[in-house]
Amino acid sequence: MSNPFVQIVEPLDPKQPLKKFFNLSKLEDVRYTCLPFSIRILLEAAIRNCDEFLVKKGDVENILNWKVMQHENVEVPFKPARVILQDFTGVPAVVDFAAMRDAVKKLGGDPEKINPICPADLVIDHSIQVDFNRQSDSLQKNQDLEFERNKERFEFLKWGSQAFKNLRIIPPGSGIIHQVNLEYLARVVMDQDGYYYPDSVVGTDSHTTMIDGLGVLGWGVGGIEAEAVMLGQPISMVLPEVVGYKLVGNPQPLVTSTDIVLTITKHLRQVGVVGKFVEFFGPGVAQLSIADRATIANMCPEYGATAAYFPVDDISIGYLIQTGRDKEKVMCTKRYLEAVGMLRDFKNSSQDPDFTQVVELDLHTVVPCCSGPKRPQDKVAVSDMKKDFETCLGAKQGFKGFQVAPDRHNSIVKFNFEGCDFELAHGSVVIAAITSCTNTSNPSVMLGAGLLAKKAVEAGLTVKPYIKTSLSPGSGVVTYYLRESGVMGYLSQLGFDVVGYGCMTCIGNSGPLPESVVEAITQGDLVAVGVLSGNRNFEGRVHPNTRANYLASPPLVIAYAIAGTIRIDFEKEPLGINSSGKKIFLKDIWPTRDEIQAVERQFVIPGMFKEVYEKIETVNKAWNALDAPSDKLYTWNPKSTYIKSPPFFDGLTLALQTPKTIEDAYVLLSFGDSVTTDHISPAGNIARNSPAARYLTSRGLTPREFNSYGSRRGNDAVMARGTFANIRLVNKFIDKQGPQTIHFPSGEILDVFDAAERYKQAGHPLIVLAGKEYGAGSSRDWAAKGPFLLGVKAVLAESYERIHRSNLVGMGVIPLQYLPGEDAGTLGLTGRERYTIIIPEKLKPQMNVQIKGETLMPS
Numbered sequence: 001m002s003n004p005f006v007q008i009v010e011p012l013d014p015k016q017p018l019k020k021f022f023n024l025s026k027l028e029d030v031r032y033t034c035l036p037f038s039i040r041i042l043l044e045a046a047i048r049n050c051d052e053f054l055v056k057k058g059d060v061e062n063i064l065n066w067k068v069m070q071h072e073n074v075e076v077p078f079k080p081a082r083v084i085l086q087d088f089t090g091v092p093a094v095v096d097f098a099a100m101r102d103a104v105k106k107l108g109g110d111p112e113k114i115n116p117i118c119p120a121d122l123v124i125d126h127s128i129q130v131d132f133n134r135q136s137d138s139l140q141k142n143q144d145l146e147f148e149r150n151k152e153r154f155e156f157l158k159w160g161s162q163a164f165k166n167l168r169i170i171p172p173g174s175g176i177i178h179q180v181n182l183e184y185l186a187r188v189v190m191d192q193d194g195y196y197y198p199d200s201v202v203g204t205d206s207h208t209t210m211i212d213g214l215g216v217l218g219w220g221v222g223g224i225e226a227e228a229v230m231l232g233q234p235i236s237m238v239l240p241e242v243v244g245y246k247l248v249g250n251p252q253p254l255v256t257s258t259d260i261v262l263t264i265t266k267h268l269r270q271v272g273v274v275g276k277f278v279e280f281f282g283p284g285v286a287q288l289s290i291a292d293r294a295t296i297a298n299m300c301p302e303y304g305a306t307a308a309y310f311p312v313d314d315i316s317i318g319y320l321i322q323t324g325r326d327k328e329k330v331m332c333t334k335r336y337l338e339a340v341g342m343l344r345d346f347k348n349s350s351q352d353p354d355f356t357q358v359v360e361l362d363l364h365t366v367v368p369c370c371s372g373p374k375r376p377q378d379k380v381a382v383s384d385m386k387k388d389f390e391t392c393l394g395a396k397q398g399f400k401g402f403q404v405a406p407d408r409h410n411s412i413v414k415f416n417f418e419g420c421d422f423e424l425a426h427g428s429v430v431i432a433a434i435t436s437c438t439n440t441s442n443p444s445v446m447l448g449a450g451l452l453a454k455k456a457v458e459a460g461l462t463v464k465p466y467i468k469t470s471l472s473p474g475s476g477v478v479t480y481y482l483r484e485s486g487v488m489g490y491l492s493q494l495g496f497d498v499v500g501y502g503c504m505t506c507i508g509n510s511g512p513l514p515e516s517v518v519e520a521i522t523q524g525d526l527v528a529v530g531v532l533s534g535n536r537n538f539e540g541r542v543h544p545n546t547r548a549n550y551l552a553s554p555p556l557v558i559a560y561a562i563a564g565t566i567r568i569d570f571e572k573e574p575l576g577i578n579s580s581g582k583k584i585f586l587k588d589i590w591p592t593r594d595e596i597q598a599v600e601r602q603f604v605i606p607g608m609f610k611e612v613y614e615k616i617e618t619v620n621k622a623w624n625a626l627d628a629p630s631d632k633l634y635t636w637n638p639k640s641t642y643i644k645s646p647p648f649f650d651g652l653t654l655a656l657q658t659p660k661t662i663e664d665a666y667v668l669l670s671f672g673d674s675v676t677t678d679h680i681s682p683a684g685n686i687a688r689n690s691p692a693a694r695y696l697t698s699r700g701l702t703p704r705e706f707n708s709y710g711s712r713r714g715n716d717a718v719m720a721r722g723t724f725a726n727i728r729l730v731n732k733f734i735d736k737q738g739p740q741t742i743h744f745p746s747g748e749i750l751d752v753f754d755a756a757e758r759y760k761q762a763g764h765p766l767i768v769l770a771g772k773e774y775g776a777g778s779s780r781d782w783a784a785k786g787p788f789l790l791g792v793k794a795v796l797a798e799s800y801e802r803i804h805r806s807n808l809v810g811m812g813v814i815p816l817q818y819l820p821g822e823d824a825g826t827l828g829l830t831g832r833e834r835y836t837i838i839i840p841e842k843l844k845p846q847m848n849v850q851i852k853g854e855t856l857m858p859s
Contacts (some may be wrong), residue, residue, distance in 0.1 A: 037311035077234035089204035117232035130511035158628035171623035179474030213294030215312030223781030224810030244355030247284025258553035268303035291442035311344035324609035373548035413524035431530035432561035433505035440474035449554035450487025455589035460578030469495035506534030508684030540728035670831035676777035683710035691721035723786030756790035770797035775804025
């Protein structure tokens, strides 16, 4: 059927009649100019894709009538312009596509019809680890190890790039997915198939929202949703409420974009924006660079919103030119946005649209801060860090407590490192990492770190040699301007050598700590600290031996590395004492905003971006040398421990099966609040005593060859055994942290996988009980696939993270939610019951279902 809105199609330039666009201003509907700019993008996509099948005229009307319909819980379809994947989530997606081809062939179809319809880019950035640091050749050594460990995966991905249409692979060593998206992949306006339309993207990484800072509407989805979009299906989403976040005032001279985003994260957590869009407006936005806006948008998952959108303005247009985009295309982008009413002037309040709710932040009130020790929303002013940590030491075990006995607060453990004696205490910094796209995409904080390092070295300050320092930039552009500006040498002198281009410490690829450091931490049961310029610091994520982890700006990462402890008041205590006996305070070496901006203007130039990105797909010689098979069907290697044909399509038939009632299910695990995808599906190292380790050992591998869970997401046998394998897992059935549970029929305490296997062999279905925010954190399809393979049929929780809930649905695991005002406590549920869940044949979202519980034994 033809598009019912074809009458508003016209050329953008009369001289190019074949280049058209849907001119939304021709709708002549006063409601359009009152819509939030983010909703205008949803509307344009619905109008352009309206076919009265997947997208209907009624959907367009619902979006246009957003002011009313936002409160009606109405679902609308959205077809993004493109999909972006990183390799941890991308490998299982390509594995699924390969398995789909096999399944289609078995059913008598043409397997080559299985291709992405929506353009997809896969950036390999999650595989590299900090195995080597503080060496001039750390980068090369880490990259060599990355290829040694991941050759199978990389060969498979290279096969995928050749076998599937519409799939582009950005090789390892190129940068971090969201920074590459910001600096290179994003178009802002698409020019495709004869039409101009707004760029939009969904990605298999929760921090896909970073691109919202450039005016490209994007957010993270699960791998299962992403695969559906790649196959041409729209996302079905509840028409969101839009919180207008008004920025006013100017930041203080010592405040960084990191301080601003940590402040916003805490504020919006308090406001409550889960499932909503946040759209920034107000004169304060004009004070922020695109890099600053991208930093704020990047941490959208941490404050719980679906998207954190900054509409396109002239600063956005200037950024496209600064990053080497084609000037003619950029001018065409601006003309299109002006024509459809999507170019914003933040100083012009008459452009302010309607919002569901408006909240405000005066940027002048923001102070330097960190977040931690276990959650990104737990902001702490730098001036309060020492006091806050010491309070956390003695506080009850929890997000802000370690429950260390008062007589042990000042414990000290002596140890020897490389022939010298040192001491560790509670609060000692053992990891200091400038990492993550959140901050490494921002020249102001990166150059600020470089200038601080320069002043620190010149003042005679050093970093203790046992502290694991690292610098993992988000793209080669960062290294370029740090080198050209002359600060790279100073960073290296403090131990911050470039160790790789990828998500490293931020996702748990921090590599090993020195053995003597680990022994000292273990001996004293110390709360050791990691400080990183990342976006996630959930317990057990950064490193098993850092129980406290703080998010901080890159300059503060260096400052705490020099201090060697988090227990310092920078205003009253010196960072260190130089060889002349002079006390050096942080204020003595902190660079001014004018200093940073002067260096940025001189050294961050378009030529750098062009030079780096022109050769991004061909510069990696190791990638180029990989020999990938050319067959259209993948030849699975039964000996592979990385790539394995998944069982998800086994027994697939052309006829749909009806859902069945879940009868007499046992509870596999019982959780409290804020169980993250890190708890459900770890991405870090594989513990040597875990079920996954035992499996890999049985396949002839040594611990050195285990690699990480994230790197083995293409093998369901490893990932099923890694499900709920986080060492910090808190299961109410067990009186200590760890990945274990009770197998109720026998009463034995077993590893979670082993207990699930026992239940499966006996034919018993399983469920999981949880509190609020179940599945928070990174978007991981294996956090749904893993429980499915363990035999979990449903999860009963107080609330869910949006992406994880969608992934559970995609795997056929039913996400059940307690009725308002009810939870396990009010209902007297202990988890020591067997549950029967009555499932009707026709399931609908938000329908009530009946659950019957039968008590097994007293708790």
